[in-house]
Amino acid sequence: MYDVSKNRSALTGPGSCPSRLSDRARLALHMLLSDLGLPLLGQQQQPHTSWRGSVRQLGLIMLLMALMWFVRLYLHYCSQWLYLQAIAVPVNKFQFHAHTVELVYQSSLLHIWEELAMLVVGPLTLNALTFLLVLIRWGCQQIFGSLPSFTSKFIMAQGVWTVLDPLAVFAVDAVLGRLTYSPDTPVGDAAKLYWHFYRVDQSGAAGVIITLFLYAVLFLLSITILSIYLLRFHNDGHMLDIFQRLTAKEGTYFLPQDLELSNQELSYIVKKAEQWRGFNGERRKVAVYDYIWTAEDPLPDSAASNNDSLREGAPLPEGETSTHVVIYTLYLSGLKQRYRHFLRQSDGAIIE
Structure with missing residues (x-):
């Protein structure tokens, strides 16, 4: 797989025009070698397996040509x-x-x-x-x-x-x-x-x-x-x-976090966990915990004003909510062992 981060400076990094032009030429050469299945210049690879595969790819291309x-x-x-x-x-x-x-x-x-x-x-x-x-x-x-x-x-x-x-x-x-x-x-x-x-x-x-x-x-x-x-x-x-x-500008593309999964996949995992049964009678249960962080007013009379607003039916103060989903394995002996757990952050990302 071609490493994009090593050549990001070729198009976005600072520098003079000749250096940027040479970086772009190097990027084009690396992309060409990558598409042809040949080893990249300066890349650390195993000597026997990499060159054997490269020779095979080069031979296939020459035969096809x-x-x-x-x-x-x-x-x-x-x-x-x-x-x-x-x-x-x-x-x-x-x-x-x-x-x-x-x-x-x-x-x-x-x-x-x-x-x-x-x-x-x-x-x-x-x-x-x-x-x-x-x-x-x-x-x-x-x-x-x-x-x-x-x-x-x-x-x-x-x-x-x-x-x-x-x-x-x-x-x-x-x-x-x-x-x-x-x-x-x-x-x-x-x-x-x-x-x-x-x-x-x-x-x-x-x-x-x-x-x-x-x-x-x-x-x-x-x-x-x-x-x-x-x-x-x-x-x-x-x-x-x-x-x-x-x-592209920063934020144009959606980049998922490590170990991030979709809501549909989490629902499928939870459903399968509820249906699971072990050979010795074990079963699995799902526990959901909500962690709510509320932005409090730093003024001294904030407590009284908050109580008044709650009595009047005003909306809750702004804050963030994170949901912790834990799947436990329950044994007949009463032992409860954590099997998998997930965290739904305030921005909607679900991470295992």
């Missing part, structure tokens, strides 16, 4: 293939590989708007899938209250790859030499508009500008969906809960 690479890759290019089928453009080659997908089509048959749609259909499909997963996560949280941590890591991996999808596709295309035009080999997504404008206007500068603009819009959309998920739904909103608790 590796699996989501294929989901992202094939979903990206399958959506492009479906779009080409929808607009009746012939596909010359559609072959899957572990690192990429070869999709060769006759780009000369596409208009500018169709080429624009071809560029954004892959990332938009991934964003739609991520948004759908976030909605499912929200619905399950409303119905079931909580879900296994694996689902949070799965959606997080999908969101991260959605943000990195244009960059990952560009990196693979650059390594494979797909930024140049060839009718027999695929053309990278980042170079589609460049070569389209180059064929029409003998200059691809407009295509580069439009590509950068579209990628910027897609990045903002992807990072927005991922940020909303990480803040409000990842690990049941752990990050947002910590941030709100650190920045």
Whole structure:
């Protein structure tokens, strides 16, 4: 569990701007390590068990990221293939590989708007899938209250790859030499508009500008969906809960006292105690004691004035009342032993 008190000064403590900025960066790093299940920096833990669990968590995350690479890759290019089928453009080659997908089509048959749609259909499909997963996560949280941590890591991996999808596709295309035009080999997504404008206007500068603009819009959309998920739904909103608790004013949140319980729970305990019977005839009884503290008037003639007010039917002086509820175990020998006891304070808090 992440220790909030150690980092409260990161947002509320005094200090200069650079120190507060470094504290916030340290807080963000600790929150990231905590959400990933890794040991916190400087935290005292048992060497074998903690690192074994951390390695297991890190291995699970890396395996999940590796699996989501294929989901992202094939979903990206399958959506492009479906779009080409929808607009009746012939596909010359559609072959899957572990690192990429070869999709060769006759780009000369596409208009500018169709080429624009071809560029954004892959990332938009991934964003739609991520948004759908976030909605499912929200619905399950409303119905079931909580879900296994694996689902949070799965959606997080999908969101991260959605943000990195244009960059990952560009990196693979650059390594494979797909930024140049060839009718027999695929053309990278980042170079589609460049070569389209180059064929029409003998200059691809407009295509580069439009590509950068579209990628910027897609990045903002992807990072927005991922940020909303990480803040409000990842690990049941752990990050947002910590941030709100650190920045909220004193008294905003209700903090129960140690060993505090509700009135319903106390009623249930008392009812079960009255019904309890032991093997040797023991039984339990509940005793209730009221302790009343009254604020008295320090003036000498306060006693006479108080008696007059009581005779006239005036309300009792202001004070506080505490109730002591004791559960005794009664033995046949006459022994009375205290089993449990509770104190209801004047503010309504019930403490065992």
